[in-house]
Amino acid sequence: MTLLINWISQILSITAFNLRTIPERKGASASAVVGIAGVVAVFVGVLSIAEGFRKAMTASGSPDTAIVLRSGANTEMTSGFSRDETRLIADAPGLARSADGPLASAELFVIINLPKRSTGTDANVPLRGLDWTAFDVRKDLKVIQGRRFERGRNEIIVGAGAAREFAGLDIGRKIHVGRNEWEVVGIFTANGGISESEVWADATVLQSAYQRGASWQSVYAKLASPGTFQEFKDALTTNPRLNVKVVRQTDYYAEQSTQMTRMIETIGYAIAALMGLGAVFGALNTMYSAVSARTREIATLRALGFGAGPVVFSLLIESLALALAGGIAGAAAAYAAFDGFTAATMNWQSFSQVAFAFAVTPKLLVQAILCSTVIGLIGGLFPAIRAARLPISAGLREV
Numbered sequence: 128m129t130l131l132i133n134w135i136s137q138i139l140s141i142t143a144f145n146l147r148t149i150p151e152r153k154g155a156s157a158s159a160v161v162g163i164a165g166v167v168a169v170f171v172g173v174l175s176i177a178e179g180f181r182k183a184m185t186a187s188g189s190p191d192t193a194i195v196l197r198s199g200a201n202t203e204m205t206s207g208f209s210r211d212e213t214r215l216i217a218d219a220p221g222l223a224r225s226a227d228g229p230l231a232s233a234e235l236f237v238i239i240n241l242p243k244r245s246t247g248t249d250a251n252v253p254l255r256g257l258d259w260t261a262f263d264v265r266k267d268l269k270v271i272q273g274r275r276f277e278r279g280r281n282e283i284i285v286g287a288g289a290a291r292e293f294a295g296l297d298i299g300r301k302i303h304v305g306r307n308e309w310e311v312v313g314i315f316t317a318n319g320g321i322s323e324s325e326v327w328a329d330a331t332v333l334q335s336a337y338q339r340g341a342s343w344q345s346v347y348a349k350l351a352s353p354g355t356f357q358e359f360k361d362a363l364t365t366n367p368r369l370n371v372k373v374v375r376q377t378d379y380y381a382e383q384s385t386q387m388t389r390m391i392e393t394i395g396y397a398i399a400a401l402m403g404l405g406a407v408f409g410a411l412n413t414m415y416s417a418v419s420a421r422t423r424e425i426a427t428l429r430a431l432g433f434g435a436g437p438v439v440f441s442l443l444i445e446s447l448a449l450a451l452a453g454g455i456a457g458a459a460a461a462y463a464a465f466d467g468f469t470a471a472t473m474n475w476q477s478f479s480q481v482a483f484a485f486a487v488t489p490k491l492l493v494q495a496i497l498c499s500t501v502i503g504l505i506g507g508l509f510p511a512i513r514a515a516r517l518p519i520s521a522g523l524r525e526v
Contacts, residue, residue, distance in 0.1 A: 159406075160453040163502055166402040167457025167495045168464070173395035174494075175465045175485040177388040180472065183288075183483035184384035187320025188377035190353040191223075192264060195346040195363065198370045202383075203236040203345045210341040215369055216348065221359030223349040225263060230349035232261035235330050237337055238479055239304050241293040243471070250471070252293055253325040253479045254283075254304065256333030257347075264349045265317065273298045273313030278329050281336075284313035286323030288482025292471045296326070305336035321380060324471070324482040347376070383474065399498065406453075406502050439511040446507025447500060454499025461495070462487045 195216050200206035208216075217231040224230060235256035240249040259278060262268060276282035285296045295302050301310050309328065317323050334340065350356055360373040466487035474481045 156449055159412075159449050159506070160456065162406045163450050163453030163499050164457035164460065166399060166406045166502065167454050167499055168461045169402060170395060170399035170498060171458060171461035171487055171491050171495050172465045172485075173398060174392060174491055175461070175487045176470075176472075177391035177395065178488050178491060179470075179483045179486040180391065180481065181384045181388045182486050183319060183324070183481055184321050184380045184474075185377065186318045187265070187267065187322045188375075188380045189267070190356075190375060190377055191350045192376040193348045193350060193356060193359060194374055194376055194379050195348060196344075196372050196374075198372050200372065203234070204238075206344045208233065208343045208346065210343075212369060212371075213343055213346055215366065216346045216363060216371070219348075219359055219362040219366075221350055221355035221362065223351045225260075227260070230260055230263050232258040232264050232347045233330065233343040234258070234261065234345050234347060235333050235337075235339060235342075236344050237305075237333070239326070241295060241302070244292060244294050247294075250293065251479045252289060254333070255325050255327050256330030257327060258330055261327075261347065264347050265322065267318045267320070268315055268322065269317075270313045270315045273311075276312055276327070276329055279332060280329070281307045281309045281332060282312045283309045283326050283328045284315055285311055285326045286482070287314055287316045288323035288469070288471070289326055290314050291469060292324075292480070292482045305333075306338075307332070307336040319484065321383075321474075321481055324480060387472070387474065403498065403502055407505050442511035443504065443507045446511070447503040450499045450503025450506065451496070454496045457499070458492050458495045462492070 195208075196203065197206040197208065213231075213233040217229045217233075222229045222231060237254050237256075238251045239254045241252045242248065243250050262275065270284065271287065273284070276284050283302075290296045296311055296314075298311050298314060301308050303309075315323070315327075330343065334342070348359065350359060356373075356375060363369055363371050363373055465485045468485040469482065470485070471480045471482045
């Protein structure tokens with residue numbers, strides 16, 4: 128026990144001495160801190176795109192809401208139903224009901240071109256035609272400006288994200304889509320979800336504008352409770368008059384986000400790895416310089432009875448301190464610069480734009496600190512071993 132206490136005491140003594148001398152090496156130390164901060168900031172910034180996109184795709188999902196598509200369809204774009212089929216779906220057991228009937232919204236999904244506010248270039252924007260019951264199916268929807276569209280009229284309401292990213296979607300403006308001219312009468316939010324990237328209209332009017340007849344592409348259904356999903360699904364999939372697939376809304380949007388988030392994360396980790404390699408060399412250079420500048424000091428400590436182990440650990444702690452300083456600075460900079468930053472990108476499942484906000488989550492910040500810790504450990508290990516192996520006699524002769 129006495130030996131252990133003495134060993135720890137030596138580590139603390141040497142570490143305190145090392146940290147006090149950092150200001151004397153402020154140039155090299157600052158270089159290492161800034162390099163690691165840069166790696167962390169880029170790492171967090173890129174991955175915050177994936178987190179923000181995933182959040183936008185899943186925020187609108189609800190476990191008590193199901194989406195019904197044609198069997199074999201992966202998106203609404205490749206699905207289709209007749210009027211009779213949508214009625215059969217709405218009559219299935221397990222659905223929630225109001226005084227007006229079952230809470231099932233048969234919907235139409237088309238893509239329109241609108242210019243981006245930032246660049247003026249055209250982008251694919253989802254235009255969704257829906258039943259009036261859609262407002263009861265989607266309980267998270269809130270009209271924050273204007274009003275809802277009226278049935279049978281060429282009126283649209285737009286998500287807050289779409290209104291922010293695309294030109295011509297201000298209240299009172301009119302846009303020409305299909306064979307009709309549509310007036311923007313409201314702006315809505317949906318907890319930051321993907322619905323905020325869409326434009327909504329009365330399905331009946333939209334069918335006429337695009338000559339779709341009495342056809343729909345999906346049915347959004349509010350379940351009586353999350354537990355009735357299987358009952359609802361079994362009733363539809365075993366009905367010989369229907370050929371459908373039934374998925375929870377949460378699962379559907381999670382699957383929709385997989386391809387994009389995986390690609391962004393792959394890019395983020397690759398960039399971080401390349402920049403991290405440079406930061407490791409920077410940390411190595413800093414710590415080797417520190418060892419070289421203190422050769423006589425280290426040799427003197429060894430001659431006074433300090434062991435090689437405490438020397439190694441004290442230098443590793445110094446390297447970790449610099450790395451953590453860089454990691455914290457980089458994480459703070461990334462949070463200030465990226466969290467909440469709004470943008471739009473392509474959803475490759477539906478080939479439409481999704482407006483979303485970057486999200487710097489606690490998980491990302493923890494990953495950033497761990498990344499800087501690894502850089503500090505690698506950058507300090509070899510210089511620390513070199514210092515421990517330095518011959519005492521040779522070190523004492525250094526001027």
